[in-house]
Every structure is written in structure tokens, then in C-alpha cells.
Amino acid sequence: MTFGIYHSNVSFETQGEIEIIDLTNKLASLVSEHKIKNGTLTVFNPGSTGAITAMEYEPGAVEDFKRLIKELAPKGANWLHDRIDNNAHSHLRAALIGPSLTIPIRNGELVMGTWQQPVFLELDIHPRRRRLQVTILGEK
Amino acid sequence: MTFGIYHSNVSFETQGEIEIIDLTNKLASLVSEHKIKNGTLTVFNPGSTGAITAMEYEPGAVEDFKRLIKELAPKGANWLHDRIDNNAHSHLRAALIGPSLTIPIRNGELVMGTWQQPVFLELDIHPRRRRLQVTILGEK
Amino acid sequence: MTFGIYHSNVSFETQGEIEIIDLTNKLASLVSEHKIKNGTLTVFNPGSTGAITAMEYEPGAVEDFKRLIKELAPKGANWLHDRIDNNAHSHLRAALIGPSLTIPIRNGELVMGTWQQPVFLELDIHPRRRRLQVTILGEK
Numbered sequence: 001m002t003f004g005i006y007h008s009n010v011s012f013e014t015q016g017e018i019e020i021i022d023l024t025n026k027l028a029s030l031v032s033e034h035k036i037k038n039g040t041l042t043v044f045n046p047g048s049t050g051a052i053t054a055m056e057y058e059p060g061a062v063e064d065f066k067r068l069i070k071e072l073a074p075k076g077a078n079w080l081h082d083r084i085d086n087n088a089h090s091h092l093r094a095a096l097i098g099p100s101l102t103i104p105i106r107n108g109e110l111v112m113g114t115w116q117q118p119v120f121l122e123l124d125i126h127p128r129r130r131r132l133q134v135t136i137l138g139e140k
Numbered sequence: 141m142t143f144g145i146y147h148s149n150v151s152f153e154t155q156g157e158i159e160i161i162d163l164t165n166k167l168a169s170l171v172s173e174h175k176i177k178n179g180t181l182t183v184f185n186p187g188s189t190g191a192i193t194a195m196e197y198e199p200g201a202v203e204d205f206k207r208l209i210k211e212l213a214p215k216g217a218n219w220l221h222d223r224i225d226n227n228a229h230s231h232l233r234a235a236l237i238g239p240s241l242t243i244p245i246r247n248g249e250l251v252m253g254t255w256q257q258p259v260f261l262e263l264d265i266h267p268r269r270r271r272l273q274v275t276i277l278g279e280k
Numbered sequence: 281m282t283f284g285i286y287h288s289n290v291s292f293e294t295q296g297e298i299e300i301i302d303l304t305n306k307l308a309s310l311v312s313e314h315k316i317k318n319g320t321l322t323v324f325n326p327g328s329t330g331a332i333t334a335m336e337y338e339p340g341a342v343e344d345f346k347r348l349i350k351e352l353a354p355k356g357a358n359w360l361h362d363r364i365d366n367n368a369h370s371h372l373r374a375a376l377i378g379p380s381l382t383i384p385i386r387n388g389e390l391v392m393g394t395w396q397q398p399v400f401l402e403l404d405i406h407p408r409r410r411r412l413q414v415t416i417l418g419e420k
Contacts, residue, residue, distance in 0.1 A: 003143065003283065005318045005419055007386050038145045040182055040275055042320055042382050047393035048336040055235035056188040060220030061228065068213055068232050073348055080340030088341065092348050095335035099396070102242055102382055104184050104275040106147050111273045113187035116239070133391045135320055135384040137277055137417055139145055143283065178285045180322055180415055195375035196328040200360030201368065208353055208372050242322050242382055244415040246287050251413045253327040256379070277417055279285055 006034045006136040010043070013129055014122035017090060018066040022057045023118040023132075027103070028110055030134055037108050039138020044100040046133055049090040049124035051097035057117040069093050069121070090123040097121060105138055146174045146276040150183070153269055154262035157230060158206040162197045163258040163272075167243070168250055170274055177248050179278020184240040186273055189230040189264035191237035197257040209233050209261070230263040237261060245278055286314045286416040290323070293409055294402035297370060298346040302337045303398040303412075307383070308390055310414055317388050319418020324380040326413055329370040329404035331377035337397040349373050349401070370403040377401060385418055 010026045027041060045052055055065060073096060079088030101118055104111040112118070122128060150166045167181060185192055195205060213236060219228030241258055244251040252258070262268060290306045307321060325332055335345060353376060359368030381398055384391040392398070402408060 003145075005283075007318065007384070038147065040277065042384060044382075044384050044391060045393075046391050046396060048334065048396040053235050054188065054239045056231055058221060058224070060223060061231045064219045064221050064228050064232055065235050067219075068236070072212065072236075072352065079344040079347075081338060081344050083340060084338070088344050091336055091341045092344055095333050095345050096348070096377070097236070098238065098378065098381070099334045100382055101238070102182050102184075102240055104147070104182060104273045106273070106275070111184060111186050113185075116186060116188040119235075133384045133386070135386070137320065143285075178287065180417065193375050194328065194379045196371055198361060198364070200363060201371045204359045204361050204368050204372055205375050207359075208376070212352065212376075237376070238378065241378070242324075242380055244287070244322060244324050244413045246413070246415070251324060251326050253325075256326060256328040 002140050008134045010132045010134055014127055016127045017123055017125050018069060019122040020062050021120045023120055027118060031105055031110060034136060035140050036105050036136055036138040037140060039105045039136055040102050041105055041110065042100060042102045042135045043118060044133045049087060049094050050130060051094045051099060051121040051123060052101045053097055054101060054116050054118050056115045057119065087125045090125060093123045142280050148274045150272045150274055154267055156267045157263055157265050158209060159262040160202050161260045163260055167258060171245055171250060174276060175280050176245050176276055176278040177280060179245045179276055180242050181245055181250065182240060182242045182275045183258060184273045189227060189234050190270060191234045191239060191261040191263060192241045193237055194241060194256050194258050196255045197259065227265045230265060233263045282420050288414045290412045290414055294407055296407045297403055297405050298349060299402040300342050301400045303400055307398060311385055311390060314416060315420050316385050316416055316418035317420060319385045319416060320382050321385055321390065322380060322382045322415045323398060324413045329367060329374050330410060331374045331379060331401040331403060332381045333377055334381060334396050334398050336395045337399065367405045370405060373403045
């Protein structure tokens with residue numbers, strides 16, 4: 001087997017806060033494309049108003065998670081960053097959840113639960129074009 | 141030194157929400173067993189109602205963290221996912237904390253603090269059999 | 281290209297809760313010093329009263345994030361760990377945010393957003409000397 005480091009990008013348009021995007025197919029395609037058998041995949045958002053985690057991508061759960069995030073870090077709660085911009089809550093939510101996720105690759109597949117999906121959270125107030133960095137450390 | 145990718149599983153029974161399980165010995169055993177000297181270990185929960193983080197595994201702190209999680213994402217707060225299942229809060233808590241942790245391995249040991257333990261959080265409402273994925277990228 | 285595993289430490293003094301320290305230059309220096317072209321960098325805090333995430337290191341946003349953390353896990357809220365120590369809230373905040381961050385390295389640079397910085401959060405109540413573990417898996 002040959003070990004290597006493989007960089008890719010996953011790009012897409014978002015609609016602004018809060019949108020939760022299922023990354024499963026985008027990430028699984030990269031594992032297939034590079035023919036990786038074993039290793040890890042790290043997906044990273046280079047930006048401070050988006051975040052990455054994993055969850056069951058079921059419509060109710062997705063809406064519930066949006067509501068939870070809004071309640072934990074409310075918009076317009078006299079935040080200081082809102083004096084120079086108007087998305088303080090976007091920054092807070094992103095810093096709380098975090099910008100990345102590392103997923104194992106085993107036997108040519110991402111090791112995820114059946115009802116578990118890697119997701120990108122668009123937390124910024126406007127639509128954005130996102131370009132996630134995906135780095136695979138793995139064997140072909 | 142020889143670099144390699146090593147997959148293992150850590151399996152155990154849980155008692156249902158909220159149980160916090162110390163993974164230190166289970167993970168340290170895998171590092172010893174594979175004779176890894178340097179690298180990283182990623183422990184990942186393939187499922188959407190459990191989470192992984194690190195904390196001091198002191199009985200008071202463990203109870204405090206259970207209480208904090210319950211307060212941050214309360215059970216039965218009119219969540220939409222509860223219309224099709226009854227564990228919406230389990231999903232929310234898992235997505236908030238996240239499913240994985242990457243720990244450095246140096247000189248044959250996990251680099252953890254003296255009073256710091258990697259932990260699995262059982263957030264589901266019923267007892268579960270969990271099977272965590274552990275992937276080591278390292279040198280023997 | 282030669283693949284290798286590189287361990288380093290980043291050490292600094294902190295002032296106690298809550299201090300947010302920008303790690304950008306410290307981490308970028310290690311990538312340069314080891315002449316890494318491609319791979320991943322994992323920065324890990326071996327301790328249970330500090331945390332690592334990423335955010336825009338803008339003074340207002342930094343103060344806002346301190347305030348959010350204080351509100352989410354308040355000090356002295358009758359926590360059990362305070363019966364044996366007086367920093368239960370420090371532990372809770374650290375377990376919530378998490379101890380590590382993995383950042384891609386591409387073309388010799390950390391792949392971060394323009395307004396995104398990796399940060400260490402000092403959550404303990406006293407000044408501390410911190411020694412973060414940095415592990416790079418990469419090609420020269």
C-alpha cells in the first residue's frame with residue numbers, strides 16, 4: 001500500500017444563517033476518487049462564521065439544532081463585535097462548535113454511523129460561497 | 141521507524157443518559173499493543189447520540205458536566221425530532237460536543253494531562269452497546 | 281517528498297480566567313521551522329482547565345466570547361467540584377469547548393481564513409504556565 005497526503009476542496013453556495021448542509025456525499029466522493037483504503041479525513045472550514053460537526057440529518061433534528069444554537073448564542077444581545085459588524089452571534093456560534101472534524105477511513109469508506117452525517121453550519125448572516133479544505137492522510 | 145495506519149475498536153455497554161465513561165485505559169492499551177512510538181490517535185463515535193471530549197474524571201466534575209449538558213440542551217423542550225422519536229435532546233447534545241478527539245502520541249504514550257481523561261458521553265436515553273473507532277497514524 | 285512526524289511544544293504564561301491567546305504565529309513558525317509542505321497540524325492542551333478553538337481575534341469578538349463562555353457555564357453555581365477545589369466552572373468550560381484543533385497544512389502554510397485565528401483559552405482561575413503539544417504529520 002502507498003501512503004500519501006491528498007488535498008481537495010469542497011465548494012458550495014449557502015443561503016445564510018442558519019443553514020445546515022449535509023457533507024456526506026461530497027466527502028465520500030473524495031475518498032472514492034482518490035481510492036483511499038485506510039486513514040483519516042479532516043474537513044476544515046477556513047473562516048470564522050461557519051462550523052463543522054456531525055448529526056443525524058433528519059429535518060426535525062436539523063431545525064432543533066438551529067434553534068438550540070440560536071438560544072445558546074442569541075443574535076443582537078449587546079455584543080461588542082456588533083459595533084464594527086453585525087454578525088457577532090455568527091462568530092460566537094462558530095467558535096463554540098469549532099471549524100473542523102476528523103473522520104476515520106477504513107476499508108475504503110468513511111466510518112460514520114448509519115444515521116450520522118458530517119455537516120457544515122452556515123452561521124453568517126448573508127449567503128456565502130464556502131470552500132472547505134479536505135485533507136486525507138491515507139493509504140491507497 | 142516504520143509508519144503505519146492502525147484501526148481498532150473499543151466496545152462497551154452503557155447505561156443510557158447521561159453516562160460518562162473514562163477511555164484512558166482502553167486507548168492507552170491500544171497504543172501499547174501496537175507498539176506505537178509517535179503519531180496521533182483519533183477516537184471517533186460512529187453514531188449521533190454519543191460524544192467524545194476530555195475532562196478530569198473526578199466524581200464531582202463528572203456530575204457537574206452531566207448537569208451542565210442537561211441545562212444547555214434540555215429534555216422535552218418541544219423539540220421537533222421528538223415527534224418521530226423521543227431522544228431529540230440526545231442528538232442536540234451530541235452535535236454540540238462533537239463525535240471525536242485526536243490525541244498526540246509521543247515516546248510511546250498518549251500526551252494527556254495528569255488530571256485529564258478522554259471520555260465517551262452516552263447521551264442516548266436507553267442503554268447501548270457502543271463500538272468506538274480508533275485510528276492511529278504512527279511510527280513503531 | 282519525505283513524510284515524517286514532528287513533535288514540538290508551544291509554551292507561554294497566562295493571566296488566568298478568561299484569557300484568549302492567539303496561536304497563529306507560534307503555530308506558523310513551527311510549520312516553517314520544520315519546512316513542512318503538506319499535512320496536518322494538531323495542537324493539543326494537556327490539561328483540563330484550558331481549551332482550543334478558532335475565531336476572529338478581534339478585541340470585541342474576543343470579549344464577547346469570554347462573556348458567552350461565562351454565561352453558558354457560570355462560576356460558583358453550586359457545582360460539586362467546588363467542594364474539593366474552586367474551579368469547577370473552569371473544568372466545565374474546557375470540556376464543553378474541547379482540548380484540541382487539527383489544521384491542514386498546504387503549500388507550506390496553515391490553511392486558515394484571513395480573519396480566523398487558532399486560539400488557546402485559559403479557563404483556570406489562576407495564572408498558569410501552559411505547554412501545548414503540537415504534532416505535525418507531514419511531508420517536507
